[in-house]
Amino acid sequence: MEKPIRVLVAKPGLDGHDRGAKLIARALRDAGMEVIYTGLRQSPEQIVAAAIQEDVDVIGMSILSGAHNHLLPKVVELLKAQGADDILVFGGGVIPEDDIPGLKAQGIAEVFTPGTTTTETIEFIKNNVKRH
Amino acid sequence: MSELIEKLLAGDKRAVARAITAIENYEDETEAIIKEIHKYTGNAHVIGITGPPGAGKSTLTDKIVKNLIAKGKKVGIIAVDPTSPYSGGSILGDRIRMQDLALEPNVFIRSMGTRGYLGGLSKATHNAVKVLDASGVDYIFIETVGVGQSEVDIVKTADTVLMVMVPGLGDDIQSIKAGVMEIGDIFVVNKADLFGAPRTATEINMMLDLNQNMKRRPPVLLATAGKNEGIDELVDELEKHREYLNETGELTERRLNNTRMEVIELIESELRKIVINHTEEEGRMKKCVEDILAKSTDIYTVRDEFLKSIRG
Structure with a gap:
């Protein structure tokens, strides 16, 4: 059997809205991926520790609190420190268009805002996963 | 010896994670890894946690592990959840109940999908346990998928099987059927603050008393994992069972059977x-x-x- 893509779906920050995270987890499951969901209010340190232990290929983070400019790059930075920056990192949620170029420059491979179809996200993962 | 194995034996989490990935996906790499680490295995106390879906297996694991790390122990956890027979994908959600453990230096948690296996574990679970064992942990917890009545593979891998029950799952005939009820070394009625918990414990006790051929009568405990109640007693029983296995030679006997x-x-x-x-x-x-x-x-x-x- 082909190795399934392993994805950590994480909710950094303090907002309690996980509808989006659960929806994307379900869509990735239906696309044949192994999704590790770690629940609400995760610190970047917790997310990276889980990603290392689970040996995931991808981290997807859903954030609606407005703290994306701090939390998402922090995850990339911690991954780099561990030598694990071959993990594909993407974000989603209510993130202003103006913030997206800055996030990409800091190593977030893509940012999906409301209106993105799950098919687009799945295609993005399949085409960009680095270490699968 | 490869660099991966050296790091794994030194307890490096990244190496342990990589080795488990290899074991889950590639047969030839599995063989090479197991051959190298075999002589370093057999030291950890392997505990299987099983029971119906929603019984509180993850929460209970979380609380037991916190109890053990407070005593300076190193712990590995393997949490198995079902893989979809349709898409081959899965949602592995056991970490949600173990969030505080993610950053514990002496804890390693790995989630696994069953990937087509029906016995409550995945094909790779047994070898993943060996990797954790070789990495130097004192305890390994295997949390099975939520089981029904006949997912009993855990006995082939664990030294001690902790059967987690909850009140309200049916009348006492459920507890005298064959299958999962026969494999518990320790029974715990979790969510003991719910109505009917003492009765569930009584029913399990009665079922166990009917069995005259047992080498050892399993204890039945009450716990409320969400409130951290009954955990000390459970940890004591795990220790007692380990002592029993060692003193009676049962551990060797089980391992001989399982290896065969x-x-x-x-x-x-x-x-x-x-x-x-x-x-x-x-x-x-x-x-x-x-x-x-x-x-x-x-x-x-x-x-x-x-x-x-x-x-x-």
């Missing part, structure tokens, strides 16, 4: 490949199956013919 089964399964799996290659060659199987349906032969005659030609 493991070798047989490995041979079966290779034989199966030989059989499939042989029968599928030159469309032999297709022809035979058509003949069976056309009534010109039958399944047993075809079996005998194949066996004869495989043996040469």
Whole structure:
């Protein structure tokens, strides 16, 4: 059997809205991926520790609190420190268009805002996963 | 010895994670890893946590592990959740109940999908346990998928099976059926603050008392994992069971049995490949199956013919 893509779906920050995270987890499951969901209010340190232990290929983070400019790059930075920056990192949620170029420059491979179809996200993962 | 194995033996989490990934996906790498680490295994106390979906297995694991790390112990956890038979994908959600453990230096947690295996574990679980064992942990917890009545593979891997029950799952006839109720070394009625918990414990006790052939009568405990109640007592019982296994020679006996089964399964799996290659060659199987349906032969005659030609 082909190795399934392993994805950590994480909710950094303090907002309690996980509808989006659960929806994307379900869509990735239906696309044949192994999704590790770690629940609400995760610190970047917790997310990276889980990603290392689970040996995931991808981290997807859903954030609606407005703290994306701090939390998402922090995850990339911690991954780099561990030598694990071959993990594909993407974000989603209510993130202003103006913030997206800055996030990409800091190593977030893509940012999906409301209106993105799950098919687009799945295609993005399949085409960009680095270490699968 | 490869760098990966050296780091793994030193307890490096990244190396442990990588080795488990290899074991889940690649047969030849699994073989190489297991051959190298074999002599470093057999030291950890392997505890299986099983029970119906929603019984509180993850929460209970979280609380027991916190209790053990407070005593300076190192712990590995393997949490198994089901893989979809349709898409091959899965949602592995056991970490949600163990969030505080993610950053504990002495804890390693790995989630696994069953990937088509039906016994409550995945094919790779047993070897993943060996990797954790070789990495130097004192305890390994295997949390099975939520089981129904016959997912009993955990006995082949664990030294101690902790059966987690909850009140309100049915009348006492459920507890005298065969299957999961027979494999528990320790029973715990979790969510003991719910109505009916003492009665559930009584029913389990009665069922256990009916069995006269037991070498050891499993204890039945009450716990409320969400409130951290009953955890000290549970940890004490885990220790007692480990002592019992050592003192009576039961541990050696179980491991001899399990290893024997493991070798047989490995041979079966290779034989199966030989059989499939042989029968599928030159469309032999297709022809035979058509003949069976056309009534010109039958399944047993075809079996005998194949066996004869495989043996040469």
